[in-house]
Amino acid sequence: MEIAFLVHKNLTSTLSHSEKSELERWLSESEENQFLFQSIENFHNNGGDISALTELNAEDAWKKVMLRYTSNKKVNKHGMLQGTYKYAAILIIALAAGYFYWSVNFKSGKVVEEMVQSQQGIVLVLDNGEKIEFSSSDQQELVDKQGNKLGQRSGRQLNYTHNETMDELVYNTLTIPNGQRFDIILSDNSHVYLNAGSSLRYPVTFLPGKKRQVYLQGEAFFEVSKDKDHPFVVTSDNMDVEVLGTKFNVSAYPEEEDISTVLVEGSVKVNANQSIDLDQDHSLLLIPGHMAQWDKKSKSAQMEKVDTDQYTSWMQGKLVLRGMKFREIIKKLERHYGVIIDNKNESLNNRTFTATFDVESMEEVLNTFVSETKFEYRIEGKQITILNNQNQESPMK
Structure with missing residues (x-):
């Protein structure tokens, strides 16, 4: 029985005892299978359309997989692609958003x-x-x-x-x-x-x-x-x-x-x-x-x-930066403060900073960096824009 169909049925209705056993057997074959199932489950739970799973033609799907993954295929001693990898690849291309959406985006972590x-x-x-x-x-x-x-x-x-x-x-x-x-x-x-x-x-x-x-x-x-x-x-x-x-x-x-x-x-x-x-x-x-x-x-x-x-202080609400490039700091600031930062001043990206923040507000943190290297920024709710030095827009700090 097609695994893609079982995955769809598991997420949208109820599996029979034999179907549940088959799906559990497939999940136990590899961690990749478990991760892919979780990927599709998360996609479905966040409103994604997984109806294509019920209409998937395994042979046609496999041909598309072969075209995409020829340079990356795993071959066993008999010259055949590993079975678990074949199932995994079929599931990757099953989503209606695009055959290779999951292989390119979810496995890179972009979707999550x-x-x-x-x-x-x-x-x-x-x-x-x-x-x-x-x-x-x-x-x-x-x-x-x-x-x-x-x-x-x-x-x-x-x-x-x-x-x-x-x-x-x-x-x-x-x-x-x-x-x-x-x-x-x-x-x-x-x-x-x-x-x-x-x-x-x-x-x-x-x-x-x-x-x-x-x-x-x-x-x-x-x-x-x-x-x-x-x-x-x-x-x-x-x-x-x-x-x-x-x-x-x-x-x-x-x-x-x-x-x-x-x-x-x-x-x-x-x-x-x-x-x-x-x-x-x-x-x-x-x-x-x-x-x-x-x-x-x-x-x-x-x-x-x-x-x-230095690596566990986040548990006390601290943000510790040690010789870190600004482009990496931006990601940490976004996660720590729940904001989105658009850096239009690319000259800042490779500048390194060392600092520790605890109870400081987002604006106080930005002003700390401004004191080290001059730049202007604009705050609009949770959206922060770091302006290019040549940008003529008036900042709101």
Whole structure:
């Protein structure tokens, strides 16, 4: 049975027992399949049209995949494309927005980034596609449409430690907009602090005999409960961080060139995951006070000793910049303050700055940079425009 049809049916109606087993088998084949399913699920939950999945002709679709991916295809010892990759590629091209929209945009993180920037509040998407946008209420019990208790929200925290026991993996996805932070206590009592502009996909309940795996886009600090029989794995793009029990920070924003892992306590192993083929082992065993950086382009990793406070201070609401280029600072300011910055003064892009901000307003932060290098800016609500020095528009500061 076509996986594309099962994905559509899972998101729009109810699967039979045999259909559910087939879909679960496909999801278990690879992390790429799981990521693609989440991609389509998020697209659907945000109003995207997935009707093309029901009309997909696998052979025609595969021909288009071959035309697009000839230079990137994965070949096994029999000269045939790997089956899981074939399924994954078929799903990529199934969306009506364009055959290669997902391969170009979502897998680069662009879709998630735009979704995070556009949403106003914190959004939880349940496994069945139901979407819950958190209100201003401090207390909120989370239940699905069948009345099953999933978790308890209290203020800026979501707690899954007292949810109802489940015998299958059921995933929730929590998306945090720019300008906000949130934290989750998972069913094993592991604590995850999510930074602004981040998204985490995680099981409602971890199951015996299976690794504790979550999927991160953005930045989060993890305090993992020890369980030697069930390793905890954080998957971000092509990088896995595997631990038994420890405290560490992972930064994996889609638009950034590197994925970084900073270890505060314990030990972690950083690996390139199975979604890419490498000629040699790319894994690092971190010790406290060190950071591993994975370069997405070169697919290489390196480790260095760092001041961990610099990379975890965001949990206290601080924004620490150390020798950072202004074009990179803009992204951090957008996430931290929940604003959109249009920099028309390109001469600023490669200027480096070192600063720490805590309770300063957005205008006070901009004036700090102005004191170092003169430029003019205009603030209109959440839209900030940094003017070109030759621009004749009058600034409103």
